[in-house]
Amino acid sequence: MAYVPVPKDLSQVKTKVIFNLTKRQLICFAAALVVGLPLFFLLKGSAGTSLAAFAMILVMLPCFLFAMYEKHGQPLEVVLKNVIQTKFIRPRERPYKTENFYSLLEKQRKLEKEVSAIVKRTRHKDAGNSNKA
Template identity: 85%
Template sequence: MAYVPVPKDLSKVKTKVAFNLTKRQIICFAAALAIGLPLFFLLKGSIGTSVAAFVMIVVMLPCFLLAMYEKHGQPLETVIKNVIQTKFIRPKERPYQTDNFYALIEKQRKLEKEVSAIVKGNHKTEKPRRG
């Protein structure tokens, strides 16, 4: 009997369309082919086959990276966007700030104490200082 491994986390399973490739991969490979192949044939006669092949590879490489690269389940453009945001857009120092619940309770207690003192008439009014 043949056993087929079944992944435990089905959210990481990608739907394959054709040739065991996802729709994204097929689109990116087709774009790379549409850009690289005509470029190769245009450059082959003027600069030589080897250099034209190298230029074709360099031009097609971003499409291949968009199709295949994935980090932590995120595609390349998401990873690049996150890197740009952390390096250039967001502030460098982001201090950790918390909402201190006990400080809020203490402040509320002082305010209630002050209000009750005003209501009872025990509150001393301070004159604003000048200068």
């Protein structure tokens, strides 16, 4: 009897299209072939077969990386976007800032005292002006 491993998390299962490859992998491999093969045949006559093959491999390698590389279920472009954001776009220091509710209450209390003192002075002046009249 043969046992077939069945993953518990079905969201991790990817549908295979042809040759046990996903649609993403097929598109990336096709792009690598479209770019790499013409380059090889263009360079083969002038630079030699081994140098043309090496150039073809270097040109096709990014396509293969985009097709196959995944980290924590994220494809390479998402990983690269996150690295670029953390290294270059977002600030390095993110200071921890809290809102001190107690200091806000203290400021509010001081402002209320100040306002009540101003109101008392104006009432006192108004009462003094009405007595003189």
